[in-house]
Amino acid sequence: MKQNFGKRLLGALAAGFVTLILCGPISGIRLDGYEFESQFKIPLLFAAAVTLLRLLSDFIPWERVQADSGELQPGPERFGALSRTAFALAIFLVAASLPLMGSKYLLSISIVALIYVLLGLGLNVVVGFAGLLDLGFVGFFAVGAYGYALGAKYLGLGFWGALPAAALTAGLFGAILGFPVLRMHGDYLAIVTLGFGEIIRLVLNNWLDFTGGPNGVDAPPPTFLGWEFKRSATQGGTPFHEVFHLDYSPLYLDSFVYLALLSVVGLSIYGVSRLRRMPIGRAWEALREDEIACRSLGLNHVAIKLSAFSIGASIGGLAGVFFAAYQGFVSPVSFTFFESALVLAIVVLGGMGSLVGVVLAALFLTLLPELLREFSDYRILVFGIAMVLIMIWRPRGLIRMRRPYFPQEGA
Amino acid sequence: MASHTQALSRDPELLRVEQLSVRFGGIVALNKVNFTVQPGTITALIGPNGAGKTTAFNCITGFYKAHEGAIWLRDRDGQPQDMVQLQKGYFGGTHRVARAGIARTFQNIRLFSEMSVLENLLVAQHQLLNRNIISGIFQLPRFRASEAGALETARYWLKEVDLESSANLLAGSLPYGSQRRLEIARAMCTKPRLICLDEPAAGLNPRETEELAKLIQKLRGTHQVTVMVIEHDMSLVMGISDHVVVLNYGEVIASGPPDAVQKDPKVLSAYLGTEDEG
The missing domain is CATH 3.40.50.300 (P-loop containing nucleotide triphosphate hydrolases)
Incomplete structure (x- = not known):
């Protein structure tokens, strides 16, 4: 790879140059009355970004499997456990330093992006690992969100109590969904799960006495060790800024939600990547590959399916709690089929079963509409075109699922 | 009766x-x-x-x-x-x-083709392994021992059916004859x-x-x-x-x-x- 670095650099520069030619006239020249005003900063930035990405893409091992022989390549296993932990920790710390930039806008879109990362991770277990096409995943998101809002309203449940409670409740709902669909595959399964998601939304919409119906429910802002992050305490705690004698800033609440969410995302990534290498994760994948062969090996397909549904659902439930806590309000409008479709798109585009892919796709698909705000009329169009293009060029998703590599004995 | x-x-x-x-x-x-x-x-x-x-x-x-x-x-x-x-x-x-x-193989081979050869043999040992979730997530010694044992059994069977060099290949990419042998090895892994x-x-x-x-x-x-x-x-x-x-x-x-x-x-x-x- 090193010997033709010059060639790659040349290619990258050429790509940047083409970008400059393509983008220059569109984004670099602005009409001001009858005058032209040239702004070369923007196309130059574009070109630099393209050059850099082109160069980087050569060093990112997109394909973990050699296309011709089907031979697996060693993944991160070749680095020691220590350096892998250090790498993960470094990424976590970089991500955790985002609140220091002091931008509320950046924080809020990052929170939304991370919520979708969590949803993507959850659905990835069901669709990517176990191969069960679930079109009603938003139902579990709703269970988590309403679990927090209603738990706070009726049971006085706090944020930290709601996290495990919502995960368990959503997991239970996952298992309940699992039972009737045990014998279904593919299209039939997709339709039933679609119905399940809609049922949850309709129940939330119509059960006026309990859920507030279309009016929604207020969800209290999260607290931590009795500290509240609002200007004045409303839940019997002390405001955070008073404890530390700081000036009040609306960033505190967002930063706290962001950091808590980031930790949960980190733990989920760790948990899911461990599960993949455990017997249960292997069984999920085997079930996706061939259910009949699974049964012939003594694997109980019922238990395996139910566990995939409920573990995926409980991660979705966690995302729901963060959504409710951050928005401060939940209503059935947030849990439409479009959300399920978006999460499914995240999993499929990212590469079914690939954790890195799902995280990247979730960030991409939630941040892209923000970047495209100027073209807001065409957002969904651009979104759709991007999906079609990715499916043409990378039918297995951005990053193909990496299989565990087992080094030769004694090597 | x-x-x-x-x-x-x-x-x-x-x-x-x-x-x-x-x-x-x-x-x-x-x-x-x-x-x-x-x-x-x-x-x-x-x-x-x-x-x-x-x-x-x-x-x-x-x-x-x-x-x-x-x-x-x-x-x-x-x-x-x-x-x-x-x-x-x-x-x-x-x-x-x-x-x-009772283990079996199939007339039209049913391997887990998108999984590696070794993983096919690990799945087969599912019932015999430590399946405790907590133990697996935190990689407790019991879990590590169980996985190491499974890997050893899998390698043993690979050797028995002459597929040692294909351990990290996707099962679906093996030639037909090897797939047949792998399916037998997989069935044997259930003991x-x-x-x-x-x-x-x-x-x-x-x-x-x-x-x-x-x-x-x-x-x-x-x-x-x-x-x-x-x-x-x-x-x-x-x-x-x-x-x-x-x-x-x-x-x-x-x-x-x-x-x-x-x-x-x-x-x-x-x-x-x-x-x-x-």
Whole structure:
């Protein structure tokens, strides 16, 4: 790879140059009355970004499997456990330093992006690992969100109590969904799960006495060790800024939600990547590959399916709690089929079963509409075109699922 | 039924199929089939196409529910256990038959093709591993030991079927003959006492078939597994089996040692037709 670095650099520069030619006239020249005003900063930035990405893409091992022989390549296993932990920790710390930039806008879109990362991770277990096409995943998101809002309203449940409670409740709902669909595959399964998601939304919409119906429910802002992050305490705690004698800033609440969410995302990534290498994760994948062969090996397909549904659902439930806590309000409008479709798109585009892919796709698909705000009329169009293009060029998703590599004995 | 059970506890056989009947709508696929499989033998199930061989296999391995009859498998303590009953009830099913010690391969290979060769063998050991979630997430020593053991077993079986160098290949990318061998290795990883091979030589060339015959004999000899095999390749069947059961139109028309079965007039007429028919 090193010997033709010059060639790659040349290619990258050429790509940047083409970008400059393509983008220059569109984004670099602005009409001001009858005058032209040239702004070369923007196309130059574009070109630099393209050059850099082109160069980087050569060093990112997109394909973990050699296309011709089907031979697996060693993944991160070749680095020691220590350096892998250090790498993960470094990424976590970089991500955790985002609140220091002091931008509320950046924080809020990052929170939304991370919520979708969590949803993507959850659905990835069901669709990517176990191969069960679930079109009603938003139902579990709703269970988590309403679990927090209603738990706070009726049971006085706090944020930290709601996290495990919502995960368990959503997991239970996952298992309940699992039972009737045990014998279904593919299209039939997709339709039933679609119905399940809609049922949850309709129940939330119509059960006026309990859920507030279309009016929604207020969800209290999260607290931590009795500290509240609002200007004045409303839940019997002390405001955070008073404890530390700081000036009040609306960033505190967002930063706290962001950091808590980031930790949960980190733990989920760790948990899911461990599960993949455990017997249960292997069984999920085997079930996706061939259910009949699974049964012939003594694997109980019922238990395996139910566990995939409920573990995926409980991660979705966690995302729901963060959504409710951050928005401060939940209503059935947030849990439409479009959300399920978006999460499914995240999993499929990212590469079914690939954790890195799902995280990247979730960030991409939630941040892209923000970047495209100027073209807001065409957002969904651009979104759709991007999906079609990715499916043409990378039918297995951005990053193909990496299989565990087992080094030769004694090597 | 009681008399049969008593008979089973006297005789040493591993598997006894009793009055097994299966119907698909109006078609009788198996009609009161009886045969036994002695432990440590290679028993072949042969017959013309549509004779009910695969149906019988699917019943024994728990994929079809028999309408009548019983399939007794001696469990590890020597007590006969009815496989037909294991499939019934809410928690019953094929997997319980497999856990009782019957493994199988399929006529059209069913590997986990998007998983690596080694992973295929690890999945097969699922029941024998430490499946505690907490233990696995935190990689406790017990979990590590269990996984290391599984990896060792998988490597051992790879060596047994000559696939050592393919450990990290995707199972679907293996050549056909290797896929057949991998499927046998995968079945063996469940530590069965009876392995049922459904047309293992289909699609193999003569050299591969010869190797397969050696492998099957090794399963019986070195690994002490009882083998049942459905096969159309008569030279393979007659070469390796100790006992042959011939099915035709869902009924057993002959059974016995290969030499005797080969000369049986009923078998000859089933395969070649009788003069009267012409």
